[in-house]
């Protein structure tokens with residue numbers, strides 16, 4: 001390993017480090033290392049997003065607008081590793097997988113019911129057809145997307161846990177989603193089992209502190225405890241303002257920072273990190289952790305229409321994060337399980353669990369990753 005001793009803080013990043021200093025001291029020194037390379041510092045801080053006027057119709061910065069074109073390589077993380085950054089995980093795991101599910105739908109919208117019915121008929125699966133179409137006449141908990149236990153049981157087989165991000169607003173760009181109050185007992189059962197509940201900030205929340213606080217309060221009232229994690233719907237995010245608002249709302253971590261239009265490493269990191277605000281030519285560390293999003297189901301299947309291609313790129317990402325001892329954050333929407341016209345999507349998720357299990361990855365919630373890293377940043 002190449003070491004530039006003059007860049008290393010006194011003993012802090014060397015082997016045998018005791019991480020008792022807490023978030024801040026160590027991260028300051030990581031900043032110093034990254035800043036030795038201006039190009040990587042600009043990538044790490046997402047400098048181009050401060051000045052770019054380009055946004056898509058959802059007001060998101062896309063990879064297509066970026067001047068950085070090596071999104072599949074965690075360049076900043078690798079630079080830190082080359083300069084002495086070390087991280088370990090429980091049970092001698094060489095890397096971690098942060099499993100998450102945005103809960104966008106609890107009840108299939110009409111178009112989903114139609115596509116699922118067609119798919120069931122094609123496969124001559126009439127029992128499933130009945131279930132997809134007639135659940136409304138029985139009980140709302142019979143909805144095909146009321147599937148949290150199913151997802152948790154699947155993950156449990158691989159010794160994994162995950163985070164479910166729930167919507168807690170009635171306003172949305174497309175349609176009303178669900179009342180979080182209807183899910184009170186589900187939320188309780190998710191946290192009782194050791195999985196995590198976080199806030200899936202509404203479409204209009206990412207730049208509005210009042211809205212973030214209202215949604216957080218609503219979810220916490222139903223859950224009966226504080227939430228620590230956040231991801232915004234549609235991955236809407238403004239660097240660095242959204243981090244500042246989330247820190248003000250006392251979230252501990254965010255995991256929105258990934259691209260809608262491609263999979264990979266938006267700021268060159270495959271490790272959780274402490275973001276900075278570089279407005280006004282100053283470097284101001286922000287009081288929140290980012291667990292960057294790397295692999296999202298819809299983005300993957302939109303970019304790679306062929307299942308085998310999607311699986312190949314997924315394996316490359318897993319192998320890349322493994323060799324960098326990082327955290328692979330995955331977002332697999334809960335409504336893509338038990339969805340007959342997207343069978344390949346849940347199949348690929350299962351293949352990810354199998355592949356990572358065989359590699360002895362630590363597969364866990366955002367909150368567990370946060371607590372593991374908090375003393376290490």
Ligand SMILES: [Zn+2]
Nearest residue numbers: 102104233234
């Ligand atoms: Zn969403």
